[in-house]
Amino acid sequence: MAETKTHIIPGQRTAAKPQLEGVWRVVVLNDPVNLMSYVVLVFKKVFGFDESTARRHMLEVHEQGRSVVWSGLREKAEAYAFTLQQWHLTAVLEPDEAV
Amino acid sequence: MKPFEVKLVLPVVVPLLEVVKELAVGLKHSHAATPELPGTDVIFRDLWKGELLLGQNEDLSTLLELFDDEFLKEGVVTFDEDNAELIIRACSAVRLRLRERYLQVLGDEALETGEVDLAKLTEPTRKAFMCYLFLATLQELIIQRIEGTLLPPDLH
Numbered sequence: 001m002a003e004t005k006t007h008i009i010p011g012q013r014t015a016a017k018p019q020l021e022g023v024w025r026v027v028v029l030n031d032p033v034n035l036m037s038y039v040v041l042v043f044k045k046v047f048g049f050d051e052s053t054a055r056r057h058m059l060e061v062h063e064q065g066r067s068v069v070w071s072g073l074r075e076k077a078e079a080y081a082f083t084l085q086q087w088h089l090t091a092v093l094e095p096d097e098a099v
Numbered sequence: 100m101k102p103f104e105v106k107l108v109l110p111v112v113v114p115l116l117e118v119v120k121e122l123a124v125g126l127k128h129s130h131a132a133t134p135e136l137p138g139t140d141v142i143f144r145d146l147w148k149g150e151l152l153l154g155q156n157e158d159l160s161t162l163l164e165l166f167d168d169e170f171l172k173e174g175v176v177t178f179d180e181d182n183a184e185l186i187i188r189a190c191s192a193v194r195l196r197l198r199e200r201y202l203q204v205l206g207d208e209a210l211e212t213g214e215v216d217l218a219k220l221t222e223p224t225r226k227a228f229m230c231y232l233f234l235a236t237l238q239e240l241i242i243q244r245i246e247g248t249l250l251p252p253d254l255h
Contacts (some may be wrong), residue, residue, distance in 0.1 A: 020138070029159045031132070032207035033194050035235060037242045038187065045184075078137055082147065086154050088191040092135040 023096040026070040028089050030061050042087045043069065046080065056060040071096050100244050102179035105237075109174040115230040116166050122196045131155065132193035155192055160221045162189035183241050188235040197234075201227035 013044075036058055043054035047069060060067035070080050077093050084091035134151055136144045165186070178186065187248045201224055202210060209215050213232065217225055 017235055031195075032210045033198050035238055035242075037246075038191065038238055041187075041242050041245065081135075081137065082151075083133070085151055087188055089194055090132060090134050090135065093137050 006064050007060050020074045022074075023095050024074045025068045025094045026077050026080045026084070027092050027094055028057070028069050028084060029092065030065045031090055034089065036062065039089065042084065042089060046083050046087070075084055100178075100180050100183060100247075102177055103244060104175050104177050105240060107174045107176065109171070112174070112233065114226065115233050118197070118226060118230040119166075119234070120163065122193050122200065123163060124193055126159055126192055126196060127156055128152075135181070146183040153190075158185045158189035159192065161185040162193070178244070179240055182246060187238045187241050192239045194231055194234050197227050197231045202231060 022063075038078075039058045039061065040051070040054045043049050043057055044051070051058070057067045057069050061071055069084075070077065081091040130148070130151055130252070131243070134148065136147055138144065160186070161182050165182075170176060198210060204224060205215055210231075215228060220228060
């Protein structure tokens with residue numbers, strides 16, 4: 001299977017600005033176009049989720065409009081958001097205020 | 100995923116490919132879905148957008164290559180490990196652009212459920228919606244193969 005090409009971007013900035021420190025969430029937002037099966041496949045490929053975890057996040061997106069699919073350091077969060085956008089999912093980053 | 104072929108009905112599909120090709124031209128220069136870009140660093144954001152666009156163009160080229168002169172003779176397309184993921188991403192890009200360009204009038208609920216009265220649509224909208232369904236069908240076929248949820252043809 002062809003690999004998803006993530007050439008750049010995330011991780012190439014060397015000096016993290018203070019506001020980019022801490023824990024960040026990768027959030028996927030609902031869209032009316034992408035198929036449920038497509039979203040499940042993307043979650044499995046990008047995050048390595050098993051079927052039930054991928055379906056749970058997909059249904060959360062579908063029913064609640066959003067799902068937090070990952071949280072952690074900013075650079076890795078950027079990499080995930082970029083890859084999800086390559087798959088045409090609407091992915092945004094949010095600071096995790098609870099941490 | 101083992102390679103597999105699908106035979107399409109040319110008189111049905113060829114008019115829909117006109118729509119795909121028209122939209123693919125526009126997608127060479129703009130993202131199918133406006134990406135939410137992190138941070139405020141202009142250079143970083145431009146790199147991000149540029150890389151997304153490069154990938155999108157590669158995906159779309161792969162999709163269009165399916166429908167070459169050979170396809171127009173037999174109506175057969177072949178999916179394999181090299182093209183499958185690129186094609187389902189390209190289908191997603193074109194479907195997003197179809198919604199933006201032609202299908203807003205239907206409303207998002209109709210697009211999600213697929214419950215649309217074709218007889219009530221204008222010709223351009225009807226053609227766009229048929230194209231939208233056609234690309235979804237290609238995606239479903241490929242995803243089922245990737246997921247291994249279909250038996251190989253010889254086991255049917």
